[in-house]
Amino acid sequence: MAQQYPEWIWQNGHIKPWAEATTHVMSHALHYGSSVFEGIRSYATPDGAAIFRLTDHLNRLFLSAKIYDMQLPHSFEELAAACREVIRKNGLGASYLRPVAYRGLGGFGLSAETPIEVAVAAWPMGPYLGPEALQNGIDACVSSWQRFAPNTIPAGAKAGGNYLSGQLIAREARRLGFGEGIALASSGLLSEGAGENLFLVFDGVLHTTPASASILAGITRDTLKTLAREDGIEVVERDIPREYLYLADEVLMCGTAAEITPIRSVDGKQVGAGKAGRVTLRLQELFFGLFDGRTHDKWGWLEQV
Ligand code: PMP
Known part of the structure; x- marks a missing residue:
């Protein structure tokens, strides 16, 4: 079965249709692995959807970025809001969230100071290694x-x-x-x-x-x-x-x-x-x-x- 994608995704400051979250094929990250990311879950709790340890995950994202000298163009608060927005906009309960920051188009040298792009996706997810x-x-x-x-x-x-x-x-x-x-x-x-x-x-x-x-x-x-x-x-x-x-x-x-x-x-x-x-x-x-x-x-x- 073909993969089903959610309708909305956040990229570089805006929520947009999934298909419009594109990036250039010559982006640094695609060639050299220069991205940092997080994997976060939200759960459907009796009080509504809740993101598990969002603060700790975003803190780790900023620390990963620091190691690779990547200055994220968005604040902690903006990224936390983006995580909530993709869940809300897609009407998700239990889901997996994927914030990713990566070196974009802007130079081909290993130490190139490229722009940093950021996206946040979320999709429904059950047990990762299978339901059993x-x-x-x-x-x-x-x-x-x-x-x-x-x-x-x-x-x-x-x-x-x-x-x-x-x-x-x-x-x-x-x-x-x-x-x-x-x-x-x-x-x-x-x-x-x-x-x-x-x-x-x-x-x-x-x-x-x-x-x-x-x-x-x-x-x-x-x-x-x-x-x-x-x-x-x-x-x-x-x-x-x-x-x-x-x-x-x-x-x-x-x-x-x-x-x-x-x-x-x-x-x-x-x-x-x-x-x-x-x-x-x-x-x-x-x-x-x-x-x-x-x-x-x-x-x-x-x-x-
Ligand atoms: N080790 C590796 C290599 C991983 O990719 C992950 C998943 N992020 C973990 C450990 C577990 O980390 P966490 O509990 O923060 O998801």
């Missing part, structure tokens, strides 16, 4: 591709070019029949999934890989750390060897798109009982509870549209 994934988990594999080393491309920036790595990891996994790929860092220790952070559970304690393991320190990762600690579950950030994936009681992936996806096997070896374990189920309950009112949002993470 959240409940039954997925089979993952360790990728033959490593993440880029910390002194090559900064993993802490959510930049378009980084996703060449993610594409190699995700495409290889799918080609081999797995639901998702997990990458090692250049150290040989665990890094993260193609587009998700990793948590392992040992004896009821959550272990996640540190910022130094070439990860994007996800906002969902931070959400789970906070919800877990609040619930009395210990969380540690530490270097994790690959084989711990096979030894853990539970493994899960998390991200805005993947939400909380249990991993039932890695490299064909069953993880724990081969289904979502106790800690994963508790985190899912707490996380999804934010959107139907079962978990009190004392952090102000739900930002009303």
Whole structure:
């Protein structure tokens, strides 16, 4: 089936019909990966559509832009308003939001000071790794591709070019029949999934890989750390060897798109009982509870549209 697009999109300060949000083929970003972006979800809550941690996502967009010397031509407030506008104008409830800022047409040199263009799109989105994934988990594999080393491309920036790595990891996994790929860092220790952070559970304690393991320190990762600690579950950030994936009681992936996806096997070896374990189920309950009112949002993470 052909992709269905929403009617409206925001670009360079204006809401416009989807088809009119065009850019030049010689835009810098298209050739060199010079874009920074965010992936944000909105949820249909009892109080109407709410954008989850919009402020934190937009702050990360500005930090990613700073790393690449991109001066965004719009303020935080303008971009926050644009995010709300694309949801409202398209009549969306639960959806995925994609703000992107990129180097446009204005020079072909690598360090060219091109104009910075900005767009915000939103479209309806269900579970990213398939509807079954959240409940039954997925089979993952360790990728033959490593993440880029910390002194090559900064993993802490959510930049378009980084996703060449993610594409190699995700495409290889799918080609081999797995639901998702997990990458090692250049150290040989665990890094993260193609587009998700990793948590392992040992004896009821959550272990996640540190910022130094070439990860994007996800906002969902931070959400789970906070919800877990609040619930009395210990969380540690530490270097994790690959084989711990096979030894853990539970493994899960998390991200805005993947939400909380249990991993039932890695490299064909069953993880724990081969289904979502106790800690994963508790985190899912707490996380999804934010959107139907079962978990009190004392952090102000739900930002009303
Ligand atoms: N790592 C990578 C490489 C990602 O692309 C994402 C998705 N943005 C994540 C981790 C998870 O980040 P977040 O929870 O902020 O979506």
